[in-house]
Amino acid sequence: MAASDQAPSMLVPTDDEMLQAQAELWRHTFSYLTSMTLRCAVHLGIPTAIHRHGGAASLPDLVTALSLPTAKLPFLRRLMRLLVHSGIFASDDAGTTYRLTPVSFFLVDGATAAVPVVDGHLSQVPHVLASTSRHCLDTVAGLAGWFWEDFPAPSPPSPFEHVHGVTPLESTARLGPEDAALFQEGLRVYDASGFAVVLRECRDVFDSVESLTDCDGGDGAAARAIAEAFPHVKCTVLDLARVVGDVPADGVVEYVAGDMFDFIPPSQAVMLKV
Numbered sequence: 693m694a695a696s697d698q699a700p701s702m703l704v705p706t707d708d709e710m711l712q713a714q715a716e717l718w719r720h721t722f723s724y725l726t727s728m729t730l731r732c733a734v735h736l737g738i739p740t741a742i743h744r745h746g747g748a749a750s751l752p753d754l755v756t757a758l759s760l761p762t763a764k765l766p767f768l769r770r771l772m773r774l775l776v777h778s779g780i781f782a783s784d785d786a787g788t789t790y791r792l793t794p795v796s797f798f799l800v801d802g803a804t805a806a807v808p809v810v811d812g813h814l815s816q817v818p819h820v821l822a823s824t825s826r827h828c829l830d831t832v833a834g835l836a837g838w839f840w841e842d843f844p845a846p847s848p849p850s851p852f853e854h855v856h857g858v859t860p861l862e863s864t865a866r867l868g869p870e871d872a873a874l875f876q877e878g879l880r881v882y883d884a885s886g887f888a889v890v891l892r893e894c895r896d897v898f899d900s901v902e903s904l905t906d907c908d909g910g911d912g913a914a915a916r917a918i919a920e921a922f923p924h925v926k927c928t929v930l931d932l933a934r935v936v937g938d939v940p941a942d943g944v945v946e947y948v949a950g951d952m953f954d955f956i957p958p959s960q961a962v963m964l965k966v
């Protein structure tokens with residue numbers, strides 16, 4: 693028999709490997725519950741409730757603050773246990789009091805004076821809700837269909853466009869104004885997150901360049917922050933025409949409308965912050 697006729701030999705796992713593999717498979721199969729319980733916590737308003745309760749709250753405190761039926765307390769305990777395991781909240785050793793962690797700090801709702809806003813960090817609630825919305829879930833659930841489809845050249849739609857017929861940011865008519873606003877707001881708070889830290893920690897990088905193009909620069913918030921902190925850097929923002937086409941010149945940064953796969957305005961450095 694020719695070698696090519698022989699069935700490929702399969703590596704048979706050991707008992708230990710099989711037990712481990714079964715556990716791994718369950719972990720991967722159910723890992724969506726991590727983001728879904730995060731969504732549930734945000735929807736219920738648990739981070740805001742803990743914050744308003746002085747930074748620590750027991751289960752009865754939460755049941756009252758969230759106006760839940762008291763019979764839900766044991767289920768809330770299970771939810772909180774999972775969220776503590778995920779690092780969203782912290783608990784005392786007895787598991788009776790829950791506190792915010794740096795992660796849930798970003799999920800305290802609203803940007804009012806009563807809410808901690810550090811370094812211009814905005815509440816990330818809209819980003820979490822948009823990214824875990826049924827539109828995004830439908831998108832990933834349809835991923836195999838996207839692979840099967842033989843799209844006409846030159847470039848395939850994104851999986852989101854394939855399922856919904858629009859991009860997340862053009863979704864007003866197709867997905868409804870509320871969801872469209874959520875995606876817009878989600879992107880806005882996502883874009884604003886963390887950049888003050890980058891400006892502080894990467895001073896050497898910005899000190900050493902005279903010109904920079906922020907590729908996919910969105911509304912130019914990051915480029916404006918660079919130009920303010922490092923006035924010697926000439927900043928250019930490149931984004932699609934529908935994003936920067938109508939932005940009026942502000943004398944701080946230059947806006948260029950275009951596709952980065954066609955053209956990138958020349959400069960000493962290119963920033964790609966997604």
Ligand SMILES: C[S@@+](CC[C@H](N)C(=O)[O-])C[C@H]1O[C@@H](n2cnc3c(N)ncnc32)[C@H](O)[C@@H]1O
Nearest residue numbers: 883908909910931932935950951952953965966
């Ligand atoms: C997630 S946002 C990031 C915005 C910004 N870089 C930030 O972090 O604040 C992605 C941006 O990329 C832009 N974009 C997507 N494809 C692009 C392309 N081919 N050329 C230029 N910009 C593009 C989108 O319009 C959007 O504003």
